Amino acid sequence: MDTRVSIAGVELKNPVMTASGTFGSGMEYGRFVDLNRLGAIVTKGVASVPWPGNPTPRVTETPSGMLNAIGLQNPGIDVFVERDLAFLKDYDVPVIVNVCGKTVEEYLEVVERLGDTSVAMLEINVSCPNVKEGAIAFGQKADALFHITEEIKKKAKQPVVMKLSPNVTDITEMAKAAEAAGADAISLINTITGMKIDVAKRKFVLANKTGGLSGPAIRPVAVRMVYQCAHAVSIPIIGMGGIATAEDALEFIMAGATAVSVGAVNFANPYATVEVIEGMERYLQDTHTETIRELIGCVDR
Amino acid sequence: MDTRVSIAGVELKNPVMTASGTFGSGMEYGRFVDLNRLGAIVTKGVASVPWPGNPTPRVTETPSGMLNAIGLQNPGIDVFVERDLAFLKDYDVPVIVNVCGKTVEEYLEVVERLGDTSVAMLEINVSCPNVKEGAIAFGQKADALFHITEEIKKKAKQPVVMKLSPNVTDITEMAKAAEAAGADAISLINTITGMKIDVAKRKFVLANKTGGLSGPAIRPVAVRMVYQCAHAVSIPIIGMGGIATAEDALEFIMAGATAVSVGAVNFANPYATVEVIEGMERYLQDTHTETIRELIGCVDR
Amino acid sequence: MDYRKKETTVVVSQKEISAGIFDLRVRTQAAAYCVPGQFAGIFPPSDSRMLMRPISICEANAESGEIRFVYRVAGEGTKLISALKEGDTAELLSVLGNGFPLDAAEGKKVAVMGGGIGIPPMLYTAKKLAGKTAETEIYLGYRNNDTFLASEFTPYGTVNVVSEDGSTAYKGNVLDALKERGFKPEVIFACGPMPMLRAIKRYAEEAGCIAYISLEERMACGVGACLGCVAKTVNKDEHSHVNNTRVCTEGPVFDSREVEI
Amino acid sequence: MDYRKKETTVVVSQKEISAGIFDLRVRTQAAAYCVPGQFAGIFPPSDSRMLMRPISICEANAESGEIRFVYRVAGEGTKLISALKEGDTAELLSVLGNGFPLDAAEGKKVAVMGGGIGIPPMLYTAKKLAGKTAETEIYLGYRNNDTFLASEFTPYGTVNVVSEDGSTAYKGNVLDALKERGFKPEVIFACGPMPMLRAIKRYAEEAGCIAYISLEERMACGVGACLGCVAKTVNKDEHSHVNNTRVCTEGPVFDSREVEI
Numbered sequence A, B: 001m002d003t004r005v006s007i008a009g010v011e012l013k014n015p016v017m018t019a020s021g022t023f024g025s026g027m028e029y030g031r032f033v034d035l036n037r038l039g040a041i042v043t044k045g046v047a048s049v050p051w052p053g054n055p056t057p058r059v060t061e062t063p064s065g066m067l068n069a070i071g072l073q074n075p076g077i078d079v080f081v082e083r084d085l086a087f088l089k090d091y092d093v094p095v096i097v098n099v100c101g102k103t104v105e106e107y108l109e110v111v112e113r114l115g116d117t118s119v120a121m122l123e124i125n126v127s128c129p130n131v132k133e134g135a136i137a138f139g140q141k142a143d144a145l146f147h148i149t150e151e152i153k154k155k156a157k158q159p160v161v162m163k164l165s166p167n168v169t170d171i172t173e174m175a176k177a178a179e180a181a182g183a184d185a186i187s188l189i190n191t192i193t194g195m196k197i198d199v200a201k202r203k204f205v206l207a208n209k210t211g212g213l214s215g216p217a218i219r220p221v222a223v224r225m226v227y228q229c230a231h232a233v234s235i236p237i238i239g240m241g242g243i244a245t246a247e248d249a250l251e252f253i254m255a256g257a258t259a260v261s262v263g264a265v266n267f268a269n270p271y272a273t274v275e276v277i278e279g280m281e282r283y284l285q286d287t288h289t290e291t292i293r294e295l296i297g298c299v300d301r
Numbered sequence C, D: 001m002d003y004r005k006k007e008t009t010v011v012v013s014q015k016e017i018s019a020g021i022f023d024l025r026v027r028t029q030a031a032a033y034c035v036p037g038q039f040a041g042i043f044p045p046s047d048s049r050m051l052m053r054p055i056s057i058c059e060a061n062a063e064s065g066e067i068r069f070v071y072r073v074a075g076e077g078t079k080l081i082s083a084l085k086e087g088d089t090a091e092l093l094s095v096l097g098n099g100f101p102l103d104a105a106e107g108k109k110v111a112v113m114g115g116g117i118g119i120p121p122m123l124y125t126a127k128k129l130a131g132k133t134a135e136t137e138i139y140l141g142y143r144n145n146d147t148f149l150a151s152e153f154t155p156y157g158t159v160n161v162v163s164e165d166g167s168t169a170y171k172g173n174v175l176d177a178l179k180e181r182g183f184k185p186e187v188i189f190a191c192g193p194m195p196m197l198r199a200i201k202r203y204a205e206e207a208g209c210i211a212y213i214s215l216e217e218r219m220a221c222g223v224g225a226c227l228g229c230v231a232k233t234v235n236k237d238e239h240s241h242v243n244n245t246r247v248c249t250e251g252p253v254f255d256s257r258e259v260e261i
């Protein structure tokens, strides 16, 4: 039984990662799961300087999901490299750093700073719906996405994963733009923009008014988009959106994802990542499937 | 306590309608609720000729939601007028007919046939994700939407409601196109395209591969889009997407909808429409609110 | 004879009568309005699951006000339903669909055929046919010797237990057994997996008898509103005139000549 | 002294001790690791609700292995939790957050102050302070004479029951009562609504005493990973260096001088 997959030359023990922003830098969940069991750790978005994020309330619950409007609070690349990357060095797990910025230059600064670190891959967040500048502005127009991808590829020393927004008419256009500009892989989906109103108070629940919807509620949308992208591009896909169990993860893989990320469900079940890995192993065993790689995109076969 | 609202000159007892395709023509649910209690009945999409729809399975469940790929099976306008409209004549409830087609001409044929009937409004479905031609093709491009709206407005004898698709980058562009072309109102959201894979069988659950996601899962997305549109256009909005309770309905109204539709939740609770109406009345009473109209868009006040 | 409600019923009992097969009894006034072949929608006790699970009525008793269901745990929904215990509540949408046309069996030679988890509705059918037919032969098809419910059929006709692995009286499928016994029914009532129903449809056409078969399809509303559950028909259907009829309202029982399966 | 798990606990008992206020006791090994001011995440028994409800520990008993929570039904989640009965299971994420620094009260004149549904954690605090302080005065603020939990504080200090409507010994808020009594605490431990905490912060600055206050914020993870629950701080926070500290991990108890509220 072989759960290994590789993305842009980076070998993963198994296809199960953490979704950016839902797992910190691993520290917090290291008390619940053995971080060495993970396929990769994807860290919270980091910018060139510290970002304070949005006012609170920043999170709320919705049916089978949640909204967040953290607004990419982060300590900036300096603290991140000194503290978070230092912490992760003790683990035998590839680290994928999620990068955010307000301008192309800000993204590039982070990308360059990470050039001579042990980081395995960069995930470029051009799809966060919770900040006004940058982020999603690059992720909703194919030409803007092409441009930023191209610029980042010029400077990046590590493989580049472009993280796509589902808040678009045609996700395949975005996937193709990323691929054409040289992205090594794409990851999707980021959150879907949503809103909740407190009808007793007649007020927005989130201070930011809107937030990003994640959790099992969005899984069918995410699986569909992964499937569409798998047919549009030939670079590998990291699929995510509401994964809670091994079956959920396998849906993404069968739709065409090479790897998957577990996100908001970590909050409901801090053991989710490892349970997904174990469930996947059981599935391979029970179905006499030799490698997980056989299952990638198998729904079409 | 006053629950009346009016849309394009059509007076509704209350703002609670049925969502097209989830309530047949009222017949089936007339055994559960008093149809005369409803603000309006929105019928299943009807085309110029009978449509067989998609192969089965056509429906499946997802977390707090469901996927459907009915594919607009319908008996065509002739049978619809003779049977369904005849049935509805006995009720004191405005009827809104949902219209679908593969070409502009097909839409127009239905619109013209309905011209001299007692139908109160037309809802134009340019947003069904489950048919290959027509429908959503008109709903994902602002210029196409403008064109079909304009053509329909030329022939329509009743007020025209354009039903928007959430599968777009910017819903306000679509709302503005509909308004600019003369639409009397807009309704949103139709379903979000999704997919489910049976990992045991390694097959799509739906014969059509993709289906439209509806139910409480999508409510935060729907509320957000209604809010955005309320700020983009001045024609009235009919809001829908996962409404199960009066609180849910009030979220839409506070976000800016003049009326709301109860859709997939009818399947889980056939009494849902009337329960929403009753809950709304209680809310007005408990909060000493004189008319529901005060609440339209009140989250911003 | 008309009852259609969504209501909260009370679980009278539930037990696992065979591996993964559960016998659930609930109390509801609907019990007085059931016909064999009809079904109910049982909602899994879960607030993230919107849709009911269609389950055939295995028995209904107007006096005790109880409906009995026998079902297999197939997925998460039935798994949750199987955890219901005496005294718990169960949300039920019933009574749904049209049952078997029992009158068509009046004075006739009748075969009652059930396969696998299609057997439960046939128990109720056999019971209601008792005394009406000229002769009732019952054919129950199982995979192996785990012949749940079979013994309960005894009062209602000659019971022939068939299994794929030959561990019961007959080996093969229900039609093999019928042919082996040389029974020539005038009317067949059947429920079971699609291959069995197809074979019965073919047999009925060849043998010139009438077969009423109960179909399964994915459902959302259960009441004819969503058009989710259609089966292909030979003639134009009543509702949409497109040879696609609703299993939940026009079925689930059809004259086998009417449907394309 | 370190325990952090999500686990299935068993409900020992639950009762409504006042209108809409519930007393829930669960059995878990976590009971041996609690400090007053810490909290647990209770998951509503509902599979459409992803997030835990942060509820303070009102008492924890290492011997009996029980944790007690006292909470108000505020919305759907707590409503579902309030329906749990003896023998049911409850999903718990615990032990979360940092408690009150009890050592800071050693030999000091201490005021323990609770307002409304902020009172439960102060019971555990008062109990653990017993015998450590030079003097403990307890101030409990209620809306009216529905003074849930008040009598349980008696063994741990002088209890002053304050109510907005004056139906108890003192009228007004907890600080009014403190001033009226002329008590001059060196250390304050407090939990309650934001206006009360703001007033205490101001009082402490003016009176030159130290106040430890417990804050509330919407939470997702409860363990410091999501950055959902931040409070504004005067100095750069440890985690992000942006004057936004995590209530779930750096709090919920803060030195009032450190936070901007």
Ligand SMILES: Cc1cc2nc3c(=O)[nH]c(=O)nc-3n(C[C@H](O)[C@H](O)[C@H](O)COP(=O)(O)OP(=O)(O)OC[C@H]3O[C@@H](n4cnc5c(N)ncnc54)[C@H](O)[C@@H]3O)c2cc1C
Pocket: B060, B061, C039, C051, C052, C053, C054, C055, C056, C057, C070, C071, C072, C073, C074, C075, C076, C077, C078, C079, C117, C120, C121, C215, C216, C217, C218, C219, C252
């Ligand atoms: C008219 C009718 C009568 C039935 N009677 C019985 C019976 O008496 N005993 C019994 O064991 N089973 C019966 N079934 C099948 C039963 O409905 C399914 O096994 C059950 O719905 C599976 O639900 P699940 O949540 O466990 O499976 P999941 O696969 O998790 O269900 C997901 C969704 O698919 C639907 N679904 C899955 N399988 C089927 C199926 N075979 N038919 C229809 N919908 C399905 C579910 O209702 C649900 O909406 C009947 C089906 C129909 C249509």
Ligand SMILES: Cc1cc2nc3c(=O)[nH]c(=O)nc-3n(C[C@H](O)[C@H](O)[C@H](O)COP(=O)(O)OP(=O)(O)OC[C@H]3O[C@@H](n4cnc5c(N)ncnc54)[C@H](O)[C@@H]3O)c2cc1C
Pocket: A060, A061, D039, D051, D052, D053, D054, D055, D056, D057, D070, D071, D072, D073, D074, D075, D076, D077, D078, D079, D117, D120, D121, D215, D216, D217, D218, D219, D252
């Ligand atoms: C550290 C801490 C300790 C607490 N201790 C207690 C206690 O001992 N007793 C008690 O009665 N209450 C306590 N609360 C408040 C309690 O968490 C909320 O009343 C509860 O979460 C409301 O959940 P609900 O589902 O009923 O409300 P809903 O409004 O339906 O909840 C929706 C979402 O908002 C969150 N939420 C709503 N109100 C609050 C709030 N005031 N604080 C944080 N999250 C909220 C919920 O957790 C949930 O995620 C505490 C809060 C915190 C942060």
Ligand SMILES: Cc1cc2nc3c(=O)[nH]c(=O)nc-3n(C[C@H](O)[C@H](O)[C@H](O)COP(=O)(O)O)c2cc1C
Pocket: A019, A020, A021, A022, A044, A045, A068, A070, A072, A098, A125, A128, A163, A189, A190, A191, A213, A214, A215, A216, A218, A240, A241, A242, A243, A261, A262, A263, A264, A265, D220, D226
């Ligand atoms: C609290 C929270 C914070 C997030 N922060 C980030 C982030 O910093 N960068 C990013 O690219 N995505 C971020 N995301 C998006 C997730 O990585 C993921 O794409 C999305 O939540 C869908 O997956 P899920 O449904 O499994 O959570 C965040 C999501 C949540 C819930």
Ligand SMILES: Cc1cc2nc3c(=O)[nH]c(=O)nc-3n(C[C@H](O)[C@H](O)[C@H](O)COP(=O)(O)O)c2cc1C
Pocket: B019, B020, B021, B022, B044, B045, B068, B070, B072, B098, B125, B128, B163, B189, B190, B191, B213, B214, B215, B216, B218, B240, B241, B242, B243, B261, B262, B263, B264, B265, C220, C226
């Ligand atoms: C089974 C089903 C059939 C539908 N058929 C139509 C249709 O014919 N025309 C249309 O405009 N919308 C159709 N819809 C979309 C609904 O009217 C509604 O826009 C959508 O389901 C979101 O609302 P809900 O979450 O309350 O169901 C259908 C939805 C469902 C679930």
Ligand code: FES
Pocket: C218, C219, C220, C221, C222, C223, C224, C225, C226, C227, C228, C229, C230, C246, C247, C248, C249
């Ligand atoms: S299940 Fe809706 S029409 Fe049959």
Ligand code: FES
Pocket: D218, D219, D220, D221, D222, D223, D224, D225, D226, D227, D228, D229, D230, D246, D247, D248, D249
């Ligand atoms: S709740 Fe996630 S950081 Fe505090």
